[in-house]
Ligand SMILES: Nc1ncnc2c1ncn2[C@@H]1O[C@H](COP(=O)(O)OP(=O)(O)OP(=O)(O)O)[C@@H](O)[C@H]1O
């Protein structure tokens with residue numbers, strides 16, 4: 402086993418069913434290579450959110466194996482999961498902002514949870530708010546923000562801790578195309594610092610904006626991988642040096 | 650397009666425990682504007698009042714009992730004044746020698762006159778209404794029938810007109826009434842205590858119910874169960890402390906007010922109904938128990954909610 406496989410994230414024949422219903426995910430197998438950029442597409446109800454839930458450790462699969470950062474996270478006892486969650490950044494489809502915290506405090510929350518001192522988080526949080534275009538709204542409660550503004554707070558919160566894996570569920574669903582592109586650049590710059598990125602989206606235009614990205618297509622809970630690239634990607638895709646750097 | 654902000658290494662991980670004010674703001678702080686401290690305040694006040702009443706009643710009963718249980722009265726029922734005084738003096742001397750007797754006191758005639766004055770009028774002729782001579786006896790132990798019989802045997806020759814009675818026997822019906830009241834108040838304190846505990850539990854639970862979303866978010870951001878539980882424990886502990894303090898204050902006001910009314914009665918019996926320092930400690934512990942229940946509820950509820958999540 403080489404280094405990338407050891408540190409990557411591997412799904413092996415994963416199946417998921419809610420209760421006694423039919424499986425919403427079946428035989429899903431792939432490897433996320435560290436530092437790669439993935440788009441997850443599929444029709445509404447195909448199981449994108451369900452797959453991401455497994456990735457951000459909100460759900461255990463009904464069957465199959467999942468390894469993350471060199472550990473089998475399925476057999477891991479509950480009390481060891483928080484330290485893995487802190488290595489992830491998640492943009493939830495429904496944002497999940499804490500309603501009575503200001504935008505600033507929502508973005509600072511993951512840093513505070515993992516024990517960053519107030520003095521150390523002030524500037525990064527402000528800079529990040531500035532960059533997502535909400536520098537003037539830092540004291541606003543989520544309810545007073547527009548859908549797109551809430552989404553940007555959610556994104557700022559997901560990337561602020563510089564996660565090893567960024568999982569974003571329809572992160573550009575509520576913003577205009579220009580802001581969508583800007584947020585995509587944020588993901589890419591994080592990606593360039595080594596973060597593995599998985600973005601679930603309906604938006605086919607978005608896929609073309611990141612040429613070196615890999616596409617995961619879900620169809621009724623099954624992952625199509627005709628070339629096997631998702632299981633055994635060509636080395637080129639995992640080499641940071643092979644990426645076009647002329648963007649941005 | 651401007652470059653995204655560099656995310657510094659310093660922000661990646663830290664060792665600061667997540668607590669204090671920053672963590673507390675995760676829970677909306679309704680404080681006295683919310684219902685929870687007031688529910689707790691009212692329940693604590695009621696429990697404090699019931700407990701104080703129960704403890705005071707207990708003191709009345711046990712003080713009266715201690716006073717009376719070791720007391721006996723000797724009456725010399727003799728019409729002739731000289732004979733009555735002779736027998737009384739002889740009886741007092743003999744009683745004082747007896748090992749079971751701690752002290753004796755001949756109730757002076759003037760005192761008896763004063764006691765009877767409201768019924769007989771001032772300056773009533775003593776000889777017209779013959780009065781018994783009275784000797785109060787404090788016994789070393791309780792006035793059992795055996796002790797009383799021994800005293801009767803002792804007096805039979807020197808003071809044939811003597812009649813020996815336990816003081817408590819006169820008050821037997823009062824004691825039985827007090828004892829039923831004691832049971833009643835104990836039952837009330839227990840019921841109120843349980844109701845308060847349940848009310849505090851429910852108030853804490855409903856305060857948490859609104860925060861399920863927050864619990865889940867912090868959980869997904871990598872908060873540990875203990876971390877999250879502590880945030881809510883602290884917040885609810887604060888509300889409960891506020892409610893407990895208000896409740897204790899309300900309860901004390903009522904107790905002191907009632908205490909004053911009873912003092913004004915000036916009745917010898919009710920005077921024994923004061924609270925001693927152990928009682929006050931017991932009353933002061935009530936709000937602490939309330940706070941503990943509230944915090945325990947928070948802990949159990951949050952940990953329960955978290956256990957349903959992965
Ligand atoms: N908690 C749940 N309990 C039961 N069924 C669920 C649950 N969550 C999702 N499902 C079902 O699983 C299937 C996949 O849902 P999922 O949310 O993963 O789809 P999706 O691809 O994210 O769709 P969308 O693009 O609309 O967000 C759907 O049929 C949905 O009804």
Ligand SMILES: [Mg+2]
Nearest residue numbers: 449450494570
């Ligand atoms: Mg979805």
